[in-house]
Amino acid sequence: MRSSHHRNHHARRLLCLTALACFVAGGAAYACTHKAAVPQLPELPAESLEQPAEYGVQQSTLTAAQAQAILGDPRMILVSRTHPITEDYPVETKECGSATAINKTLQTEAADAFLSMQAAAAKDGVDVRMQSGYRSVSYQKKLYDNKTQYYRNKGLSEAAAREKAAVIVNPPGCSEHNCGLAADLNSPEHTTLDTGFADTAAFRWLCENAEQYGFILRYPKEAESVTGITYEPWHWRYVGPENAALLNQSGLCLEDAITVLQRIAAGETVTG
Numbered sequence: 001m002r003s004s005h006h007r008n009h010h011a012r013r014l015l016c017l018t019a020l021a022c023f024v025a026g027g028a029a030y031a032c033t034h035k036a037a038v039p040q041l042p043e044l045p046a047e048s049l050e051q052p053a054e055y056g057v058q059q060s061t062l063t064a065a066q067a068q069a070i071l072g073d074p075r076m077i078l079v080s081r082t083h084p085i086t087e088d089y090p091v092e093t094k095e096c097g098s099a100t101a102i103n104k105t106l107q108t109e110a111a112d113a114f115l116s117m118q119a120a121a122a123k124d125g126v127d128v129r130m131q132s133g134y135r136s137v138s139y140q141k142k143l144y145d146n147k148t149q150y151y152r153n154k155g156l157s158e159a160a161a162r163e164k165a166a167v168i169v170n171p172p173g174c175s176e177h178n179c180g181l182a183a184d185l186n187s188p189e190h191t192t193l194d195t196g197f198a199d200t201a202a203f204r205w206l207c208e209n210a211e212q213y214g215f216i217l218r219y220p221k222e223a224e225s226v227t228g229i230t231y232e233p234w235h236w237r238y239v240g241p242e243n244a245a246l247l248n249q250s251g252l253c254l255e256d257a258i259t260v261l262q263r264i265a266a267g268e269t270v271t272g
Contacts, residue, residue, distance in 0.1 A: 067264035075109075075214075075240045077179055078258055081166065081228060084173035087137040091180040098129040100191075106133040107180035110214075110238035114183060117213035126205040131193060131234075132184040134177060141172035167230070176218065181238045183215070198233035210236060211244040216254075223253040 070076060079085055094111035096118075097104030106114060114130060121128045135143075147169045151161035162171075169175075176182035184193050187202035197203050210216070218237035219229045237254070239247065247257055264270055 062264050062270075064265050064267050067261045070243070070246075071258065071261050071265055073240065073243065075181065075238065076243055076254075076258070077181070078254060079174065079176045079179050080255070081170065081174045084171075085137070085178055086173060089137070089179060091134060093134050093180055096130055097133055098131060101130055102132045103135050103139075103177070104130075104133060105180070106130070106183060106238070110181050110183070113213045113215070113238055117210065117215065120209065120213070121202070121205050124205060126201050127187050127189075128202045128206065129186055129188075130183045131186045131191075132177065133182070134180040135175065137172045137178050140170065140175050140178055144169050144171050170229075176235075176237055182218065183236050183238070184234050185236055186234060193232075193234045195231060195233055203233055206236065211248050212241060214238050214241045214244050216244045216247050218254065220253065223256075226253055226255050 077085075092108050093105035094108045095104045096106055096111040096114050105111065111133075118128050118130075144165060147165035148158075148161045151164045152158065156164060166174075172178070177184075185202070185206065186193060186197060187200055189202065190197050190200045206215070207217070215236045215238050217233065218235050219227050219232040221231045224230055239254075247254065250257060252260070260270060
């Protein structure tokens, strides 16, 4: 028998799926008039899983064609260990990183969006900087191989070292940085890329405003089992303003959102 905690988590996930499906149909209008930080879903009794109708769950009005169009948006590309990109993935970049940035560029549209976001933050007295952006697949390979060697030097086998390294550094082609749409952000108040960034004014500003410029917090808490990546408050992903509004309103991570969209695109009726 499943615990009430597990059932509550699953019930909230079901509501997220429905929220995404229902929101997409009218999402553009919402995105133009609202600023949405990551929404807080209500705690639900375990019985809601067995009786979803009591909690206002609705059937999606999103058409298969609409879902297919969103899935076809190149800004919504899913890059992960199960969805790698090849070394010849086309990327046109523009510099937008700070003076100390390791990788200073993003895809041109993402770079322009970041620079606009950075300027808006500055007007609010907040200093947001990009510390790492686009990495080629070959550069990613060097990072991964170096981390693998680090664990081999600690006595791990080749297989164990690679598995351990993949928790910290994605293998080549499996990092969002390889597509030029991911930005590691920091600020003068916290320059290291770690969870301490979540306690900064820059992070709070991003949670309130990044959506307007097309960026989402890519690896949030409680999504690690889905994304395969530990919580990274510094890692922000460009998906475009309308898609960012859609994702934030749904409460889903990118992987789950794409799964729902694929179901709808295939003609399946999605409900909570």
